[in-house]
Amino acid sequence: DAKTTQPPSMDCAEGRAANLPCNHSTISGNEYVYWYRQIHSQGPQYIIHGLKNNETNEMASLIITEDRKSSTLILPHATLRDTAVYYCIARNQGGKLIFGQGTELSVKP
């Protein structure tokens, strides 16, 4: 799996969009970009994933650059419950997710 780089922490005001960046400059053509988040002591929660195209679901949007070397997870209207550690994963091995240190997002009132 390609190495991913994320900022260790970010703040966001409640109600505003949270834009979480991820760098995966060594990603290969068959590696999907996955995003998970984990609230303290709970199991990680799947958010979204994509290969080449931008993706949107009820939780978030995933924007992948054309060269696929970076991506951005967008939470359109952050709430206090979105405070969590967010993990970006470039995945090319079937059953295996390799988690890095992630970004600790703090949503503030």
Add this chain to the structure above:
Amino acid sequence: KAGVTQTPRYLIKTRGQQVTLSCSPISGHRSVSWYQQTPGQGLQFLFEYFSETQRNKGNFPGRFSGRQFSNSRSEMNVSTLELGDSALYLCASSPSTGTAYEQYFGPGTRLTVT
């Protein structure tokens, strides 16, 4: 659909003992993966089972083993427990194996070894 369930949720064992943890995947999911989470090492992959066969294995000693049953339920076993095995053990299920299939995690089993 019900989510991934793990039992027990909390467990306290003594060094040298063995432990078995159980995971019931989401209905219809055939792949089950196990992870260990510790403050020092973060989330680490243990192994994946699909159709009762181990498909992938992480870098853990042979004391860590698992199996999957025909109904896709899975168990993992840790023998000769060490203090360093204290961790949150997470199970994740997926419809199938392969990079396109997202994994859904259970709440975890918190194991404390004394």
